Amino acid sequence: MATATLRKRWPGLAGSFVALALGVALISACGLLIGTTTGLDNPDPAAPSVKKLLSFMAGMAGFVSVFVVASTFAFAVAGRRRESAVLRAVGATPQQVRVLILGEALVVAVAAAACGSLLGLAIAPLMARWLVSRGVAPEGFGIHPAPGPLLIAAGIGVVVALLGAYAAARRAGRVRPVEALNDAVVDRKVMTVGRWLFALAFLALFVTVLLLLITMPAALRQDPQLRDPRNMPVWSLLIDILAIPAVALFAPLLVPPLVRLLTLPVPLAPGAVGLLARQNALAAVRRTVSTATPVFLAVGLTGSVVGSTAAFGDARAAQTRAALRAQYVVEPEGSGALSASALRHVKELPGARVTALGSTLVSDLGGGVVSGGAEAATTSATVVDGDLTAAWRVKTEAGSLADLKGASVAVSADLAQANGWQTGDRLSAGLPDGASVTLRLVAVVTPLLSLSEVLLPYDAVAAHLADRAPATAYITTEPGAPAPVLPAADRVTVTAAESRGAAGDDPRARYDWIALLAILGPAVLYALIAIVNTMMMSTGDRLQDFATLRLTGGNDRQVLSMVGVEALLTVATATALALLVTVGTQLSTLSLIDHRILTDGTTLPFRLPWGVIAGSAAVGLALALVSSILPARLALRARALDLAGTRQ
Numbered sequence: 311m312a313t314a315t316l317r318k319r320w321p322g323l324a325g326s327f328v329a330l331a332l333g334v335a336l337i338s339a340c341g342l343l344i345g346t347t348t349g350l351d352n353p354d355p356a357a358p359s360v361k362k363l364l365s366f367m368a369g370m371a372g373f374v375s376v377f378v379v380a381s382t383f384a385f386a387v388a389g390r391r392r393e394s395a396v397l398r399a400v401g402a403t404p405q406q407v408r409v410l411i412l413g414e415a416l417v418v419a420v421a422a423a424a425c426g427s428l429l430g431l432a433i434a435p436l437m438a439r440w441l442v443s444r445g446v447a448p449e450g451f452g453i454h455p456a457p458g459p460l461l462i463a464a465g466i467g468v469v470v471a472l473l474g475a476y477a478a479a480r481r482a483g484r485v486r487p488v489e490a491l492n493d494a495v496v497d498r499k500v501m502t503v504g505r506w507l508f509a510l511a512f513l514a515l516f517v518t519v520l521l522l523l524i525t526m527p528a529a530l531r532q533d534p535q536l537r538d539p540r541n542m543p544v545w546s547l548l549i550d551i552l553a554i555p556a557v558a559l560f561a562p563l564l565v566p567p568l569v570r571l572l573t574l575p576v577p578l579a580p581g582a583v584g585l586l587a588r589q590n591a592l593a594a595v596r597r598t599v600s601t602a603t604p605v606f607l608a609v610g611l612t613g614s615v616v617g618s619t620a621a622f623g624d625a626r627a628a629q630t631r632a633a634l635r636a637q638y639v640v641e642p643e644g645s646g647a648l649s650a651s652a653l654r655h656v657k658e659l660p661g662a663r664v665t666a667l668g669s670t671l672v673s674d675l676g677g678g679v680v681s682g683g684a685e686a687a688t689t690s691a692t693v694v695d696g697d698l699t700a701a702w703r704v705k706t707e708a709g710s711l712a713d714l715k716g717a718s719v720a721v722s723a724d725l726a727q728a729n730g731w732q733t734g735d736r737l738s739a740g741l742p743d744g745a746s747v748t749l750r751l752v753a754v755v756t757p758l759l760s761l762s763e764v765l766l767p768y769d770a771v772a773a774h775l776a777d778r779a780p781a782t783a784y785i786t787t788e789p790g791a792p793a794p795v796l797p798a799a800d801r802v803t804v805t806a807a808e809s810r811g812a813a814g815d816d817p818r819a820r821y822d823w824i825a826l827l828a829i830l831g832p833a834v835l836y837a838l839i840a841i842v843n844t845m846m847m848s849t850g851d852r853l854q855d856f857a858t859l860r861l862t863g864g865n866d867r868q869v870l871s872m873v874g875v876e877a878l879l880t881v882a883t884a885t886a887l888a889l890l891v892t893v894g895t896q897l898s899t900l901s902l903i904d905h906r907i908l909t910d911g912t913t914l915p916f917r918l919p920w921g922v923i924a925g926s927a928a929v930g931l932a933l934a935l936v937s938s939i940l941p942a943r944l945a946l947r948a949r950a951l952d953l954a955g956t957r958q
Contacts, residue, residue, distance in 0.1 A: 312413030323414070324843065326379050326471070327422045329836045333375035334426025334467035336832050339434035340368040341459025343441075346452065360447050366547070366829050372470055373551060374833040377558070377607055378840040379415070379474030394485040404483035411479035412472060419471030423464035430463060431455065444824050477504070501562050509559035516552040520898050523549075524905045531728035534689050539906050540759055543622045543822055546902060547829070550614040550895045557891045558606060561599045564890075566592055568883045583868055586859075587875040591883075598880060601848050604840035605884035605930040606891075611833055612926040613892035617919045618899045619826045624914050625903045626759045631808070632912060633758055636665065636701040636784035638794055639805045647779035652800035656783045659794050663787075665696035666780035670771060672764060673740035675721075676729055689725075692761045693775070695768035701784035702758065705910075709733035709753035715767045720753035722763035741774040759907060834926070841930055845877065845937040849945070856945065866946045873942045877934040885927045892918060 316323065347361040394407055402410075434453045441447040481502075522530060523545055530536045536545070557564075569591045576584040591598045640656055642648050647668070648656075657664050673688045698704060699711050707723050714720050719737060731737070735751045749770060757763050785794055796802055856869050900914060908914070 312410055312417055315410070316414055316417055323418050326474075326843070327418050328843075329375055329378040329839050330419060330422035330467050330471055331426040331429060332832065332836060332839075333371040333470065334423050334463045335429035335433055336371040337368045337466055338427050338430030338460050338463035339437055339453075340364040340371075341463055342430065342434045342453040342455065343438060343451075344368075345456060345459060346454055360441065360451075362544070363441075363446065363825055363828060366544070366825075367832065370551075370829050370833050371836075372466060374607065374611075374836045375467070375470045376474045377555075378604065378836050378843075379471050380477060394482045395487055398485060399487035407485070408479040408483040411482050412475055415471045415475035415479075416468065419468040422471070423467040426467060427460040427464050430460065441828075446821065446824060480504070505559055505562070509556060512552060512556035512559060516549065516556055519545075519552060520549055520901070524901055526724070526906070528728065531724050534725075534763070537722075537724045537728065538690075538763055539757055540762075542902055542906055543619060543825075546618045546622065546895075546899050547615060549898050549902075550611070550618060553614065553891050553895050553898075554607065554610050557610070557887055557894075558603060561603065561606070561887060562595055564887060565595060565599055565602065565883055568886050569598070569879065572879060572882050572886070581868075583871045584875055586872050587879055590872075590876060591879055597848060598883070601844045601934075602880045602884040602887070604837050604844055605881050605927075605934065606887045608834050608837035608841065608930055609885050609888035609923060609926045610891045611837070612830065613888055613919055613923045614895040615826060615830050616922045617892055617896045617917075619822050620919060621896065621899045621903060621914060621917075622907075623822060625907050628912055628914065629759055629908060632910065633703045633760075634701070634784075634807050635699070635703055636786045637791075637807050638785040638787070639807065640783040640785060640794075640796070640802050641781070641805070643801045643803055647781045648783060648802065649800060650779065652796065652802050653780060653783065655796050655800055656785065656794075659785065661788060661791060662785045662794065663697065663700045664783055664785055665694065665698060665701035666768075666783045667701075667761075668693040668695070668768075668775070668780040669762070670766070670775060671742055672766070675739045675764065676731065676735075676737040689764055690762045691764035691766050693766050693768055693771060693780070695780060698765065700786045702761070704758065704761070705756040707754045707756060709751070711753050711755070711765075713752035714765060715769060717747065717749050717770050718752045718767055719749040719770070720755055720765040721751065722757040723754050724757070725763045726751075726754045741771060743774045745774050747771070747774075756909065838929065838933060841933045842937040845880075845934050846941055849873065849938045849941040856942065860946075866943075869946060870939055870942055873938050874935055877938045878931065881927060881931040881934050884930070885923070888923065888927075889918075892923065 344361055344364050347364070397407055397410075398404075438447065438452045442449060442451050523536070523542075526537070535541055569588065573584065573588040576588050640648070640652070642652070648666070653666060656662075656666075670691050670693055671688055672691045675689055694714060698714060704711060708726075709720070711720060719739070721731065726732070731751055731754075733751050733754060737749050737751055738746060739749055740746050747770065749766070753765075755765070787794075793806070794804060796804065859869055859872070860866070896916065896918060900916060903914060
């Protein structure tokens with residue numbers, strides 16, 4: 311029966327098929343690339359971890375696929391309520407109706423998983439070239455085809471489809487046989503007990519994770535991924551992902567008052583088009599929620615993630631301007647490290663104090679007493695060549711950075727507190743070449759986003775760095791001294807300190823936006839596909855409604871106007887919900903920044919990315935109008951009596 315039903319209703323599930331296929335393709339491509347990241351070093355120390363970036367891309371693909379499939383199947387089941395009731399009336403049990411819906415999801419998922427796995431093989435090399443061109447991965451980064459990632463991605467796609475369809479299947483199984491006699495569909499109890507429980511659970515989880523990241527208990531400080539303030543954009547993305555389903559699950563409760571608020575002027579307008587659109591949205595709340603969910607996902611996800619990323623960029627720039635003591639910053643053009651000749655020319659500048667900063671990794675610092683496994687025991691460290699205090703205002707909570715020379719080390723206050731270290735302690739550390747050194751802890755500092763939580767003097771690790779050159783040099787000159795001029799052959803850029811960060815020239819900020827594009831791009835693409843799919847399904851299921859309107863005196867223009875107004879109302883309602891979630895996530899991000907990054911009293915103003923929100927809402931509106939009015943216009947070519955007699 312599931313196969314036979316799909317042959318009749320395949321256009322309604324085409325969007326789910328495409329979204330699932332794309333999701334499986336992205337997950338399989340990321341899996342193929344993750345398999346080649348073992349031991350991979352980024353060409354730029356400021357670049358994000360390739361493995362983490364690919365993992366987030368795959369996770370976001372799965373998250374959005376669940377949303378799209380759940381929305382599509384919820385809409386399909388809502389439109390087939392009488393069909394489900396007829397099945398119940400002729401003897402089908404609730405279990406059989408649920409299995410029918412899940413069977414349809416399984417057929418769609420298997421076909422999409424097979425197509426997505428093959429597509430993943432094709433897009434993985436394209437993704438690798440894109441990462442290399444952006445400086446996130448080194449030259450030669452590519453894939454080694456293997457069946458494992460493809461099978462795992464296909465399995466995830468099938469599980470995602472079944473999870474997305476499960477709630478719809480349960481709802482279909484609860485349809486009563488007597489509903490087969492209903493002529494009107496009016497949603498009453500749309501907030502079920504299960505939906506209340508999941509909505510409250512996501513809301514509680516959102517609040518709990520936010521409070522834990524703000525307060526950072528001692529148990530969480532043990533994990534360097536949670537402790538490091540530079541990873542806050544990643545955890546902010548987790549908060550955004552928790553907030554979106556919380557608001558989406560409360561949507562049946564929020565949509566009716568929003569529709570009434572947005573349509574307050576409708577009773578004053580001439581004609582019945584606006585009133586019909588308003589009453590249709592209020593009577594069929596589930597249909598309104600299902601069609602609004604993809605728009606909400608596109609606008610809410612874009613606004614939340616872009617707003618959070620921009621806020622962290624502003625925080626980094628504000629902290630940099632407040633803490634940077636040097637007058638000029640020298641960096642290589644593009645990405646990578648300073649050449650030996652460039653570094654020599656910088657150090658030979660007359661009357662200048664130069665502090666060069668590089669990056670390395672240390673393992674088992676302090677004996678490896680770190681929770682979280684082997685990966686957690688490896689920590690990024692900033693290598694300091696010169697006087698750090700001449701370039702940066704670094705607040706010390708114990709000890710002195712003047713002693714950061716020879717076999718010494720300085721660490722962040724969170725790292726010291728997590729391990730019970732005090733100044734004067736002897737800490738062992740493993741270096742990338744396998745050597746082990748013993749370092750004396752000389753300072754405990756408040757961390758800065760531009761520095762790692764471990765600071766090492768160049769003299770202590772110079773013999774173990776191989777060819778790892780500094781990535782940045784900071785020049786401190788006398789007030790009024792002319793800007794340094796370096797040979798063009800050195801291929802470096804010299805930036806004045808007052809414009810540092812304000813012009814978006816921080817490499818970490820640039821990589822944050824690259825990561826945002828990689829993670830957000832596919833998710834928004836899925837949401838746009840779902841907008842077209844649900845709007846076309848909505849129009850296709852209402853052919854008899856259109857016939858009734860035409861038989862009672864309405865003309866084609868009025869029917870199309872009603873469809874357009876309903877699409878506009880749906881997008882406006884979804885945008886209002888997206889604004890709600892964006893405001894909540896932006897306030898959460900600012901709280902994280904105030905408590906974990908800008909601890910010196912500096913505050914950032916509350917600001918929403920209005921341009922991005924308006925742009926994504928406009929795209930959603932354009933797609934909604936085209937995908938609803940065009941099918942309606944094609945359907946109206948048939949006679950009203952023919953549409954009224956269409957077999958369901």
